[in-house]
Amino acid sequence: SAAALKNQPPLFLRKNCALAHLVKGSFKGVVQQPKYADLNEWLSINTFEFFNLVNMFYGVVTDFCTINECPTMSAGPGTEYTWTDTQRKTIKLAAPQYIDYVLSQIQTTLDDERMFPTKAGSEFPKDIRATLCVIYRHLFRVLAHIYWSHYVELLNLKIEGHVNSVFAHFISFAKEFDLLDRKDMAPMADLILFYEQQGIIVS
């Protein structure tokens, strides 16, 4: 595919592809914490929604993300993610397995009443930020994999504008609340820079 050739930019960096959006304009207004509202509630509801959206998009390409097609969890040349198991051992997994692990882990966390309380009166734990950063790092990796390995499918399904919007929204939110490290965002740095130049992502 185009992305595999070293000297050709990946499809998602073509201008007409990158400019395809469902939602027009900057995400600044919708990511900012509403005045007077609780920060943890705001972070939580948005995290829930990003998880659902990423899950949904991965569901669309899941038929193409097989052990044969994606034997490693990659996001472009030079970026390969490994899974750390419960014994802190790093293991290489095929993308579908890695993503399955990641998404189930996030689901479990989000459903955990101690981490993300839903009952009236129960409080958030103190270390919610650390938990959120892990979730955002993982969601980012799934998105990056979709961009680098399944963009052709997105184009064929005419859904790239939708994915672009969610990506820009996600990055805007993560930047607003400092939930992703700069180095973690490296695989998508070019697209992020482009969206910043376009005024879609405003930090």
Add this chain to the structure above:
Amino acid sequence: GFPVVDDDEQFVRSAAEYPRATVEKAAVAKLKLESFYKDLMGQCIERNQRRKDLENRLLTESGSSEERKQRQLQNLGAKESSFMRLRRTKLSVNDFQTVKVIGRGAFGEVRLVQKRDTGKIFAMKILRKNEMIKKDQLAHVRAERDVLAESDSMWVVQLYFSFQDSRNLYLIMEFLPGGDLMTMLIKYDIFPEDVTRFYMAECVLALEDVHRLGFIHRDIKPDNILIDKDGHIKLSDFGLSTGFHRQHDSSYYQKLLENIHKEHPDESAATTVAGGATPTDAGTGNPSQQPIETLRREITLTLSSKEKLATWKKNRRQLAYSTVGTPDYIAPEIFLQQGYGKACDWWSLGAIMFECLVGYPPFCSENTHETYRKIMHWRESLVFPDDVRLSPDSVHLIRSLLCDQQHRLGRNGAWELKQHPFFSGVDWASLRTHTRPPWIPPLSSITDTSHFPTDEIDQNTSPFDNPVAASTESEPQKDLAFVGYTYKRFDMLTRKNAF
């Protein structure tokens, strides 16, 4: 890295080789995302508005201390925060305990329920997805949810929450304990003129409000006119009402599904052709609806209004529960399918008013086919029985409503009806707030269902009682139709402990 490049090279898209399930999943995802962003923007705007409203109010409010103002802002923040929390909370049918089944409709039933943790009372409408897909009611449901959800009208039954499982859709609404106008008519046969005036006047205001919101009800009938605890009315069941949202259009879903089929003719061909090749029963009518007793028609003609009333009442509930529904109140232009406007609701009101005063609707017949025919030929079929006394004003109003749409009263707005002599003396501005309704439902408790025909509804064998399998494979075809259905309303939180 790579800079973003301008590239003329065209990418030729084709999903023809893709599995049909993938194409469907993509279609669902797109629709869901559109719905997601529409909601997101809406919530953002509403939230800002609530804040601005409060800030402005506090600014102009003299005499209250800085501390009090601060507390009010904090209160708003707390409400916004708990709304966010509520949106993360997954409600399911198990969070509600059924007290009684209080109503049946074409696609489901309505229950009085109690939320298990808080003990709050609600009406829960359950709709079966399968049935609705079979009967092409997808747009129908969408419309109901939107009207109930978007309206802030005091004349429309409030929707608080909606959710779904693999089998059903659930609408959690405010419970109106007074029952409906159909039940009242069954009980009292007819209303005196001043009682009729009250209900009709409230209906005029209700429909005016619904029209203002951009909706046409199209299916207003006594079953959909509900009575609240104070005796005032509210409208429910916006199944057929058409807003100006494209999602309400049946053909919108049809097209979506067809596009999927087109790109995947291999598998879909069989089902599409089979569906289209079924011999249509248009013209001849569905055999099951055909009158068995054609002979009875002659007798019907000679029935006195008393006897007619008796037959009408005998069949009334059955009619309400059937999927065909009753066409008795539907305007002729709707059957003609050549376009209609808000005026069709005024026709329905005319038919309901006739029923309130006479005891049966003006075009009632032994079977729906005959009713259609009579409505189409209303010039000949609209007759006022000799043995019922009606005032000239009421006959005139009914005749001004049951006529062709070019001449119908109300075609230029509800004010036309308000000025009719039948309504003289009605205080329109304070009808809902200061006029004492003719009947205030006596209630023994918050779960009193005595104004509903609960004896006539089998309480033991509800088709909705079978538990739903925990995780059923989701079917994109089905999902597509119900996107954006899950709904949570801010308002319920603004009322103290509402949920």
